[in-house]
Amino acid sequence: MEEAGREKEVVTPGEVLGKASDVRAGRGAYVAPHNNLVYASLTGFRRIVSPPPDSPDQDQRPTVEVTHHKAHGVIPEPGSVVLARVTKVMAKMASADIMCVGPKSVREKFTGIIRQQDVRATEIDKVDMHLSFRAGDIVRALVLSLGDARAYYLSTAQNELGVVSAESTSGATMVPISWTEMQCPLTAQIEHRKVAKVGG
Amino acid sequence: MVGLSLGEKHFIQGGIAQDLRSDGRKRLTYRPICVETGFIPQANGSARVRMGATNVISSVKAELGKPSSLQPDKGKVTIYVDCSPTAEPMFEGRGGDELSMELSVALQRCLLGGKSGAGAGIDLSSLIVVEGKICWDLYIDCLVISSDGNLLDALGAAIKAALSNTGIPRVNVAVGASGDQQPEVDISDEEFLQFDTSNIPVIVTLTKAGRHYIVDATSEEESQMNSAVSISVNRKGHICGLTKRGGAGLDPSIILDMISVAKHVSDQLINKLDSEIAAAEADEDES
Amino acid sequence: MEYVSPEGLRLDGRRPMEMRQIRAEIGAVAKADGSAVFEMGNTKVIAAVYGPREVQNRSQQMNDKALVRCEYSMANFSTGDRMRKPKGDRRSTEISLVIRQTMEACILTHLMPRSQIDIFVQVLQADGGTRSACINAATLALADAGIPLRDLVTSCSSGYLNSTPLLDLNYVEDSAGGPDVTVGFLPKLDKVTLLQMDSKLPIDIFENVMQLAIEGCKAVANYIREILLENTKQLEYRRGL
Structure with a gap:
């Protein structure tokens, strides 16, 4: 038995x-x-x-x-897919707060950074960080490694990784129209992001 | 806690608007209150109050002292609140001092009245032993062990329960002391006077979230509040003190409305507390 | 003053080798990762553990193990005379350090690098043996939080008055001026992690007194084990397993 x-x-x-x-x-x-x-x-x-x-x-x-009977909060491990909110975008990297690991949300937020060479898989030296992320975007990323003392290293260099949800400058949630563009439903303005391929 | 997401905030506010909070309570319902008296045998009176996950202990110690020269016919009461780091890791070291000060001052305002001692919820003239020379000093010390919102109400309830559990030893003053000499006093170990707590007010905190008020907010709901008003009401329905917290401005008519809601809620709270205290004392007597 | 009567009874009616009554409760503070209330006679202590979590002060972060911090505070009403300053005085700082070192030795810190474990101990009532009660409460809280431990650290104190070794001194016996030995013990591994004594004792008597404290620790360890087993069974029962 x-x-x-x-x-x-x-x-x-x-x-x-x-x-x-x-x-x-x-x-x-x-x-x-x-x-x-x-x-x-x-x-x-x-x-x-x-x-x-x-x-x-x-x-x-x-x-x-x-x-043990108590489940501990999840911790990001190398190779796990996480959901993070972008906090700062700089010339060579973007920093993000990791909020969920897999399907579970974390007990306290962890800091991660997405470096310029990890944003996409092709033409990695021609990446413009400001055309890939903005502060406040929710991105799905892969944890590359534990990184340095300050932050985990994250990567969005796959089709299913990247910006999942973003707000336009007018405040509405944008709709993705291609893998580099999202459109605002209120003003029809197009903004550039590294968009994740969701669904089929 | 990572912080509430937009969805969670909408959920809490929407629920409050529909009179259904996250734990199923209505807007004006308190969490189950659990009172234990005589928690600290060394003190003259003590109580532990649990409201949901909020856990506070209050103890009363009485010592003989000299009344102040401005009020020779009144005893002295000092209220002190300490936030233990067991409640919140950020309370360690001096981190909890700010909150402790705020709570102590709010409690003093609600229970002790103004500087002249007028309008105090606790009757200070019953603490006098020899007028002008000897009076009882009551030290009310509260400790917050676990905090899940609504600390002021829990502390007010704990103080009320501790005071009703307090026994002040009977003092026999030696006859024949005259003039400026300190009279001889004999503190009896046997006889105790129970403190009269029927006039002690309870504190009701109304938290305004959106357009409605709720009573007994959990810490999640408190993080959403625009402003909160804490009103202390006694059994007769008189207001003994009022504190407003939070940055948002309130229309005066809303404040008046909140006061009337608080009076209504305080009736139930006072009855509930009295029955819990009586049950706790009965338990204590048995054990 | 007579601390042991000719019939062999102490001031509170105990025999010299008898401990005070112990009572423990797990999970008093819902918000903490682990918490426990521990009573030894009239001494009542509550411990709460927060962690492992991110280090708050980056400069103290250790790359290969967890940082263990501890704070000991006494409530205003815990002693007979009201205390003015609940924390920050020398005695509290020393006891915080002692508890931290004892617990750090038995937590498997290398499993949680770059993280921080906070142990907060609050004394609600003090009647002698607060150090021991704090260590016992901290062990229970750590076990409740699921932090990996080498073994359960238990602690007990013993002394020597009126030519008799006494187990588990209360406040009156402690302030008598005789020696006071506090022992922290790992029962399954059979090792002593904490040993403190004040006043003086001849060596052969010291061995007896320390052995007595170790026996006390073993008794506390059995009780703590039972409480943990009972708690786990209760939780599994409620989950329907």
Whole structure:
């Protein structure tokens, strides 16, 4: 009845979960270096996950994890798609506040920057930042790396990435008409953005 | 909190306009109030009040002191509010001082009346022991443990509950003291006088969001407010103090309207509080 | 003054090796990531943990581990005489430092680089042993917040009066001027992380007194474990698992 080996045992931090030679330490567990035992580091249910079939033969140890009842806020990881609001546009880069990672919103905002060479995939040295983003736009971007101490590095260099929603100077939400232009429904004025391809 | 998005703001304001708030309450309904008295056994009186996620503790300590020369027939009361960093990380160090000061001053204004002591919600002349020489000094200390909006109301309720839980020891003054000498006093450990709290006002805060007012705002709703008026009303329906916060201007007729709404709401609040306090005291007696 | 009567009873009726009654509650502050109220006899302490979150002061950011900060404050009404200044005095600063160092040693900080963990401890009532109650409350709050810990740190104090080692001193016994040993202990790993003592003790008696405090810590650890297990079961039950 328990296929993945889920057990209903609750553990508290400091409890021994096994020997390091028998199990691998997953989330919520750690290996003490001096005696090679695996201890729990969170309070929660202990789960044993069987090793994936493609791991090397010598390392067929199951992984033991402890799941806490509280879900922590999400944190942007390299490779995740995020939604960010552009705060500042400068000559060589734009800074944005990351608001959602995937489908979940974050607990506190993280700062990201989109560099000129990461805005699009073609002709990257001829990019004009002011024709790609404006302050206040909502963009979908990919996290490239943890970046430096100040901000994550983001990239919009794919068709599905870029400005998702923007307000025109007259205050209305604009409609995208091509991959570089958006039009205001009230004044019919066209503004330049790096537009994301949404839908099919 | 990252801040409310435009959609969330519209949702809150639209809901208030339709008399349906985010947690299902009507505009003039309070959150469930939970009162525990005798929380701090070392103090003369204490209470802990929970309104939703807002959690405040109030304690009353009585010490003998000398009345001020301007008012020799009145005791002294000092109200002090401390915002604990457990409520908000930004309250650590001196971060909470500004809010603490604002709350202390607002509470003093609502409960203690003006500089001459006239019109105080608490009857100060009952605190006098020997006129001109000895009086009781009441120190009311409040601590905000957890804040989710509407701190003033919760603090007012906590002070009221703590005062009704307060027992002032009976003092026997030695007969025969004359002139300028300090009379000998004997503080009894056994007998206590219960403080009379029937005239203590409660504070009702009305927050104006859009065109309607709500009572007992959560911190989300408070972030949307244009302005808020806190009115302290006592059992007889008299106004004991008024504080307006927020930058938006209010038409005088709206303020009068808010005052009448507050009076109406305060009736229910006073009754609810009294029954909760009585239940809490009964619980305390049993345990 | 006699702190231990000839029959072997202390001033509050306890035996020398008996701790005061402990009570703990998790989740008192809804807004915090983790919070707990811990009572040891009449000493009542509330702890709240905020984190891991972004570092507020960029200059203090550490690239390889989390920054742990702690603030200890006493409420105005916590002691018998009303205190004037609830925080910022020397004793509060010292206790904040002690709690921070103790908790930092047992949090797996390398798992959360460039972030900050704030531990706020507020004393509601002080009757001796506030340091220990604070550490116990902080451990519970950290476990409630889901911050990875090496082990649960528990703490207890012990002393030596009238030639008897006493466990868990209250305020009267503490102010008697005898030695006061506070121990912070990791029960499963069997290690001492905090050891403080004032006044003087001969070494062989010191060993006994410290051992007694360690036994007290183990008893507190069992209680804290039970509370955490109970809390988790309650939450899972409410989620319908």
